[in-house]
Every structure is written in C-alpha cells, then in structure tokens.
Amino acid sequence: MARVTASVYTSHVPAIGAAIDAGKTGEPYWQKVFAGYDFSKQWLKDEKPDVIFLVFNDHATAFSLDLIPTFAIGTAAEYTPADEGWGPRPVPKVIGHPKLAAHIAQSVIQDDFDLTIVNKMDVDHGLTVPLSLMCGQPQAWPCPVIPFAVNVVQYPAPSGRRCYMLGQAIGRAIASYEEPLKVQIWGTGGMSHQLQGPRAGLINKEWDNAFLDRLIADPEGLSKMPHIDYVREAGSEGIELVMWLIARGAMSDVAGGAKPTVKHRFYHVPASNTAVGHLILENN
Amino acid sequence: MSLDKPYKDVPGTTIFDAEMSRLGYHLNQFCMSLMKADNRARFKANERAYLDEWPMTEEQKQAVLDRDLNRCISLGGNIYFLAKIGATDGKSFQQMAGSMTGMSEEEYRNMMIGGGRSIEGNRSLGEKK
Numbered sequence: 001m002a003r004v005t006a007s008v009y010t011s012h013v014p015a016i017g018a019a020i021d022a023g024k025t026g027e028p029y030w031q032k033v034f035a036g037y038d039f040s041k042q043w044l045k046d047e048k049p050d051v052i053f054l055v056f057n058d059h060a061t062a063f064s065l066d067l068i069p070t071f072a073i074g075t076a077a078e079y080t081p082a083d084e085g086w087g088p089r090p091v092p093k094v095i096g097h098p099k100l101a102a103h104i105a106q107s108v109i110q111d112d113f114d115l116t117i118v119n120k121m122d123v124d125h126g127l128t129v130p131l132s133l134m135c136g137q138p139q140a141w142p143c144p145v146i147p148f149a150v151n152v153v154q155y156p157a158p159s160g161r162r163c164y165m166l167g168q169a170i171g172r173a174i175a176s177y178e179e180p181l182k183v184q185i186w187g188t189g190g191m192s193h194q195l196q197g198p199r200a201g202l203i204n205k206e207w208d209n210a211f212l213d214r215l216i217a218d219p220e221g222l223s224k225m226p227h228i229d230y231v232r233e234a235g236s237e238g239i240e241l242v243m244w245l246i247a248r249g250a251m252s253d254v255a256g257g258a259k260p261t262v263k264h265r266f267y268h269v270p271a272s273n274t275a276v277g278h279l280i281l282e283n284n
Numbered sequence: 285m286s287l288d289k290p291y292k293d294v295p296g297t298t299i300f301d302a303e304m305s306r307l308g309y310h311l312n313q314f315c316m317s318l319m320k321a322d323n324r325a326r327f328k329a330n331e332r333a334y335l336d337e338w339p340m341t342e343e344q345k346q347a348v349l350d351r352d353l354n355r356c357i358s359l360g361g362n363i364y365f366l367a368k369i370g371a372t373d374g375k376s377f378q379q380m381a382g383s384m385t386g387m388s389e390e391e392y393r394n395m396m397i398g399g400g401r402s403i404e405g406n407r408s409l410g411e412k413k
Contacts, residue, residue, distance in 0.1 A: 014377060029397075060364040064316040065309055085319055085371030153364055155291075155301040192400075196363040197354060199296030200381040201392060203400025228290045232407050236297050237363075270396040272378045 002100070002177035005049065006263075007247040008040070008186040009215070009279040010133055012056060014125040015272035017089055020132050036266030036278055037133045043263060043280060044134050044142065050181040051097045052145045053104075053170065055246045056126035056188045057152045059084070062118075068154050069116035071166065073108075074123075074147035075101040082122035091128050091137075097144035100177055104146070107173035113166050123147055130188045133278075152189070152240050156227060160242045164223035167249020174250070187247030189240025191267075192233070193274035202235040203275050209267060211241060212279060216262055219248045237274075251283060258284040293409045300362045308360020311348070314338045315365035324372045353384050 019030045061082045063069065079094040105117055127147055135142055151157060158166075167185070174183050191211065194202040211234075214222040223245050230239040253259045260281040269275045291299045298304065305312075314335065317323045327334040335345045347355035348369065356366055363380075370380040382392030395401060405411055 018376075060312070060316060060362070060368070061319075065305060065312050065365075083319060085324075085368045153300065153362060154305050155299045194297065194401075195377065195381050196357055196384060197296045197298055198385055199294070199401065199406055200385050201395055201401040202403065202406060203396075204403040205399065207403070231291050231297070231299065232294055233403065236294075236299060269399050272376075273381050273396060273400075275400070 002174050002179060002181040002183055004171055004174055004185055004250050004252070004283060005182045006047065006184050006280060006282045007251055007260075008130075008134065008184060009244050009247060009277065010130050010186070010188055011190055011271065011274060011276045011278070012126045012129040012188045013271040013274045013276065014084070014129065016276075017125045017129040017132055018086075020137065021090055032268055033271050033276055036268055036276065039264050040134055040278065040280060041136055047184070048182070049143055049184040051100055051143055051183045053148060053174070053183055053185045054127055054130065054145050054188065055148045055150060055186060055243045056130070057240060057243065058149045059124055059126060060153060061124035062121045062149070063151075065154075068151055069118075069149070070151045070158050071113065072116040072118045072121075072149040073101055073105050074118050074121055074149070075105060076119045076121065079121055079123045079127075079147060081128050082124045084124050089125065089128055091132060092140045094123055094127065094131075094141060094147070095144045097146050100174075100181065100183075101146045103177050104170060104173040107176060108166070108169045111169040111172065113169055118149070121147065121149075126188060130186055148246070150243050150246070152242070157239050157242055159227065160223045160225050160245050163242045163245040164219060164249040167246040168254055170246065171250035171252075171255060185247045185250045187244035189243050190234070190238060191241060191275040191277040192235050192238045194235030195237050195273055197236075199235070201273060203269050204233050204235075205267070205269060205275065207233045208275050208277055212265065212267065212277060215244060215248055215279065216281065219245065219254065223249075248281075251281060260284060295406055295409050298357045304360050305362070306360070308344075308362065310338050310340045311344045311356065311359060311361050312365040314340060314348075315361070315368040318368040318372050327372060351383075353380060
C-alpha cells in the first residue's frame, strides 16, 4: 500500500524563484535564504519519494475571479509553468500522477470534502518555488507531483480546522492506494507577510516561531486558531499558513501513530516582503 | 444575523472578502487581462482607451491611471490581481508593496532587511496610539 513518508513545509515567495532563475543565489542577501535549504536538497535526494502531493495556492493565475474553488485537486498528466506577467519561469514542466490523484479525489469526496477536480491548469510560483527550493535546478523534477490548490485569495479561506481534517482524509486516501508508493505531502506559503496597504511589510517572528512549535507538537490545538488571529498577527497574506495544516493532518501521529521526527527547521527574515519558514517532519 | 467581520479593525489592512470582490470584479478582471502579452502592449499604447473597454467605475479607472494601489484596493482591487499592473510596468512585488506604505523604496527595503514592520501597535486600531 502507499504511505505518507514525510511532510515538508516551506514559504513560496516569488522573488525566491526570480533569484534562482537570474542566478543570484550566491548574493549575500539570498545566500541566507538558500543556506536553509542545503540540508533539504540532500535529504530529498536520499529520500527519493515516488510522488509529492503539493498543497499551494494559486495567485490569480489559473483561477481569476471567474472561478474560485476552495479546494482543487489536479488530476492531469502534466502542468505547464504559468506566465504570471513576467514570462513563464524557466523550470521543467510538472508531471502529474493522474492515477493516484483520481484515487485521492474519489476517496476524499466520499469522506465529505467536496473537492473541485482540475484536468487543465497552469501552475504558478506557489507550486514551482517550493520545488526549486527543494530540488535546485534539475532538467526534470525528481518525481510526479499532484497539485492541490487552496483558495486564500478571496476571504474567507477554509478554516485551519477544515484544512487539518482534510489532511487527515488525504492521509487515509493515500493509505488505501494499492501500489506501494512513498508519498510526501508538502504544505506551502507563509510565513508572516502582508503585501497590501499601509501595514505592508509586517513581520512577526515571535508568532511565526510559536506557529512552528505548535505545528510540530500541538497541531490539534493549532488547528483551532481562528482566521482573525492569522490576519492580525501574521498579516493579511499570512493566512496562507492554513495550508500547512493540510500537510500536518496527513501525518501518522494524527491518526494515532508515533510522533514524527523533526529532520530540519529553518527560519529567516526577509525574502522580499516575507518571513521564510521551513520544516521537514518524517513519519516513524 | 449580519456577518461577523472582526478584521475591520486591523489597521492599514483591507481584507478582500466577498463584498470587496463584488465591488472589484471588473477592476480585477482587467488586471487579469494583462497576463497576455498583446493586451499588455495595447494597454501601454493607450491606457485610457484600454480601460474604457472595461465596465469599471470612473474612480477605478483613475486609480489605475494614477497607479494608486491603496485607492485601487479601497475600490475592490486585490493585490494579487493588481500585481499584474506592476508586472506590466516592470515593477517588483517589493516595489509595489512599498508604494502603499508612504515610505521610499529604499526605506521600505531597509525596513524589511531590518526584520520588517513590527507587530507592536499594529494589531488593531485600538492598540495603535
């Protein structure tokens, strides 16, 4: 049977992608960001997942205001990196895993989560920046990826509680898939940042680090945090962090298994307007 | 019962909720059209004429022409959509975000390098002295 082997959490700041694509990773400003991912790149090579289930949000790229799905699972064979207005990122196309994605969609919908199913979607920096951070600049991404898009653009995003429970349903869906695949689930976005209005540039290190602590040790309690706390304490765009609870909900300990091992933890301010947080948890 | 909107008292912040989305639908869809290179070229060639193709309010059109992002947001614009205007102008996200704060580009960049805007005094209108 398939199993979730680990979860990865990371910010997906577009300027990080731009820095990689422009060859600026060695500049002092960016070195401090990328140094936090040296361990992770090697770890991912050693782990060799068969599939990555990647939770991200679209930033008015594939979804305009014409269609705003709260949860959308990609079941396509492949996804093209999007032109977000600066031209498409020069990164490999993303190969999907339609068979596992379709299985997860059917299982999760029967488990009371009403997903939107997407068979055609360009993917923006929300999906490709985490891959770049974890894989560098390969000719092809190391394995198939199932994109899972969450609406955090138009308020309200789904609650942290809903995301955490959805993660549990995704964990059950993966565990019921017959092929013995090693699946990683990634939660992306955050950490504290605000991109709009006179309060733009807000960063809350203390809150971010408490979020990381609780994500590791008390995801159940953390999942009950209301939206307003994210907005107030971590900025209007900090609400992206609810997506991390989907990945956390899929881990074994939530379903009664052993506690995960913290393989890596990193925090840095700033990348452009944003606090960068990163965590790797391995199932035991 | 009316909707609970506790985020109304967060200073310097407009939450893009269903109400704002309704007000800003055409403004944001105009921004979305700038994802296509030929639309960007047409917009740059004659901004006013391009904006007049959209059923936006005059206030919204003027806010776009002025590149007044705070005004755009107050009229229903969302920053991820408005970012397409910045991309058309060749501006980075940091330049766009900074332009809304009343700080110079350099001041804003230095604030971020220094750890960002502090949360203290910025949680709610009541807290702000």
